[in-house]
Amino acid sequence: xxxxxxxxxxxxxxTIFNLLTGLNQKVANFPGVTVxxxxxxxxxxxxxEHPPFGRTEVDIIDLPGAYSLNPKxxxxxxxxxxxxxxxxxDYPDLTVIVADATNLKRNLFFATQIIDLGKPCVLVLxxxxxxxxxxxxxxxxxLSEMLGIAVVPVSARKNTGIENLKKILSSxxxxxxxxxxxxxxxxxxxxxxxxxIARYKKISEIIKQCVQQPTEPVAETFTNKLDNIFTxxxxxxxxxxxxxxxxxxxxxxxxAYPMKFIEWAFVQCSVWLSSVLxxxxxxDLIVNGIVAGLSGIVVFVPQIAFLFAFIAIxxxxxxxxxxxxxxxxxxxxxxxxxxxVIPLISGAACAIPAxxxxxxxxxxxxxxxxxxxxxxxxxxxxxxxxxxxISMVVPDDKLFGIxxxxxxxxMALYVIGFVAAIGSAMVFKYLLKSKExxxxxxxxxxxxxxxxxxxxxxxxxxxxxxxxxxxxIIIAVSIILWALSSFGPNSPTPDPSPKGRGISTQPSSLIxxxxxxxxxxxxxxxxxxxxxxxxxxxxxxxxxxxxxxIALITSFAAREVFVGTMAxxxxxxxxxxxxxxxEKMINExxxxxxxxxYSRAVGFSLMLFYAFALQCMSTIAIVYRETKHxxxxxxxxxxxxxxxxxxxxxxxxxxx
Amino acid sequence: xxxxxxxxxxxxxxxxKFTDNFLSLKLLEMGCLPGEKIKLKRIAPLGDPLMVSISxxxxxxxxxxxxxxxxxxH
Numbered sequence: 054x055x056x057x058x059x060x061x062x063x064x065x066x067x068t069i070f071n072l073l074t075g076l077n078q079k080v081a082n083f084p085g086v087t088v089x090x091x092x093x094x095x096x097x098x099x100x101x102e103h104p105p106f107g108r109t110e111v112d113i114i115d116l117p118g119a120y121s122l123n124p125k126x127x128x129x130x131x132x133x134x135x136x137x138x139x140x141x142x143d144y145p146d147l148t149v150i151v152a153d154a155t156n157l158k159r160n161l162f163f164a165t166q167i168i169d170l171g172k173p174c175v176l177v178l179x180x181x182x183x184x185x186x187x188x189x190x191x192x193x194x195x196l197s198e199m200l201g202i203a204v205v206p207v208s209a210r211k212n213t214g215i216e217n218l219k220k221i222l223s224s225x226x227x228x229x230x231x232x233x234x235x236x237x238x239x240x241x242x243x244x245x246x247x248x249x250i251a252r253y254k255k256i257s258e259i260i261k262q263c264v265q266q267p268t269e270p271v272a273e274t275f276t277n278k279l280d281n282i283f284t285x286x287x288x289x290x291x292x293x294x295x296x297x298x299x300x301x302x303x304x305x306x307x308x309a310y311p312m313k314f315i316e317w318a319f320v321q322c323s324v325w326l327s328s329v330l331x332x333x334x335x336x337d338l339i340v341n342g343i344v345a346g347l348s349g350i351v352v353f354v355p356q357i358a359f360l361f362a363f364i365a366i367x368x369x370x371x372x373x374x375x376x377x378x379x380x381x382x383x384x385x386x387x388x389x390x391x392x393x394v395i396p397l398i399s400g401a402a403c404a405i406p407a408x409x410x411x412x413x414x415x416x417x418x419x420x421x422x423x424x425x426x427x428x429x430x431x432x433x434x435x436x437x438x439x440x441x442x443i444s445m446v447v448p449d450d451k452l453f454g455i456x457x458x459x460x461x462x463x464m465a466l467y468v469i470g471f472v473a474a475i476g477s478a479m480v481f482k483y484l485l486k487s488k489e490x491x492x493x494x495x496x497x498x499x500x501x502x503x504x505x506x507x508x509x510x511x512x513x514x515x516x517x518x519x520x521x522x523x524x525x526i527i528i529a530v531s532i533i534l535w536a537l538s539s540f541g542p543n544s545p546t547p548d549p550s551p552k553g554r555g556i557s558t559q560p561s562s563l564i565x566x567x568x569x570x571x572x573x574x575x576x577x578x579x580x581x582x583x584x585x586x587x588x589x590x591x592x593x594x595x596x597x598x599x600x601x602x603i604a605l606i607t608s609f610a611a612r613e614v615f616v617g618t619m620a621x622x623x624x625x626x627x628x629x630x631x632x633x634x635x636e637k638m639i640n641e642x643x644x645x646x647x648x649x650x651y652s653r654a655v656g657f658s659l660m661l662f663y664a665f666a667l668q669c670m671s672t673i674a675i676v677y678r679e680t681k682h683x684x685x686x687x688x689x690x691x692x693x694x695x696x697x698x699x700x701x702x703x704x705x706x707x708x709x
Numbered sequence: 710x711x712x713x714x715x716x717x718x719x720x721x722x723x724x725x726k727f728t729d730n731f732l733s734l735k736l737l738e739m740g741c742l743p744g745e746k747i748k749l750k751r752i753a754p755l756g757d758p759l760m761v762s763i764s765x766x767x768x769x770x771x772x773x774x775x776x777x778x779x780x781x782x783h
Contacts, residue, residue, distance in 0.1 A: 121738040156766045159740040249737040266765070276767075277750075286754045378769050382755040493758050494735050494774060497767035
């Protein structure tokens, strides 16, 4: 048996879904669109009248929130398709309509539309605890009588009424006995707006008989007081900045510990593996291809978990709606939406969870633009590259006696990333065509305390999606990169030493070169090395030599791999471990000019290249997953590479 | 005739009719019905969008969207 949960957004549908199914749920996508399709299993006691006794398992599907059966958003379209089309694979045997009982009038609009389909359904009056707090009185049996279906009062937050709901779901439910549409067709309504008005008129009559409401709702005044601060002209922005500060502190500081631990664990694992496994291609593939690729994925998990914990809390409490409200005007100028603010800022930690967070943007065009520009925000993976290069080419001096020059350059790189993101968004605003009309008619939910169980579920789901969906692609690319840097035309077998050459997705220490890398010479003769040399003419105008070329290719796995690759290359040329990589790079002489290779011009050119280029296969994988088209990932890669090339070219040519 | 965009903060008016067909259906479904009281609750810090109170809950809409709702003030 299939049961569908339908209802308005913010009606608590998902909480009821979580209570019914627990962890027995899986998230998939509806075909062709990136709207979450949540399906779970629930055990119901068998109907006592129909032996055998025991329990039956039913499938429960959580439909996307909708306000009516005349779809205006993708979410509403999917809900419409499933409950109206009897041939749909997910067509339910029973529909459970979830209504926010504190706002019954608007919730009943969609509810009565479903009732009018004439198929078995049940109405759940959710948030009964708040109904009591607000001193609203609802006569459930009178409502059931007037609507012609069973009505179940529930409080999902307080977990009351769920057992009763399960009992009713396991009984035989007959189709509704009433229909407003039937009553309406008797009168003269022909257009949709007229039908809407007439339906609301009927609902008002029902409400008048079943609901007694005090004049000013209690939750409203509490929400009002909070909004006086949170959407205030001055304090609103202060609160927003404070919340951002907190998020960044957690994502950068707290997430750093588990990330360091994961990196350490993977290093231990690969050391152990290479000591246990016999030397050969296979063990090299496992250690330098698969384990290195895996660590590159798993290391992102703490950041994803932290960021989604915050996003889930901001969403659940209702604060996210306020952020959209405050920033909509500003973001609209750049072809973005008020809801783009949090994903964009999250991009400064990591583009992957940020792109996953764009799902809350309802408008297709605005969502695509947000996805396209997010990777321009300076993510944490650029920090190792920036710090290495800045320490090489920017003197550790004070500007005007107070500002540290190195710090200023780092800050400038962040600003450049942000300006580039906003600027590109503006360009895409004119390039992308969309028939969908952007509107902001949106419900502003009242503030509520977050439901920790659902925050936990969201973290669990997002981490799972990242590990298994994007992970597949990342592993595949890791193996390709491993092959490119391990094999060459003259060396049909890779260096037998497992720590020989190749890329390591672990960012290597900046201070000392990793010891034990001995066979790096083969990197020069590998396909990666050949590609590095063959692209040298193309990157020479940017000031890059073939060694940087190899790093550009290998760091496609992840930006911080640049540092590791440089460490490998230079420790091969100069195995003296007493000199740090940084010093070896500083001492590198350009054979053509006889001057230092890493001049200011090369350093800045390289930094700008990393600021703009899409050097991150995880981002490409997640963009494909979120947009369902390679063309978006390709467009993003091409435009960002072009931007990087032009910027580096200009800077190098001007500064050299 | 006044539109919702012209109300002062805290001012209540009665919805009369709509000037945008596509938007009117969305607004009607959200409970903005002719004859219903609508109150301008607050304006976003940057001057747009607006937050109104309608049939017992809060709704946000852009200024351009609020301009399509004609109201009667007393």
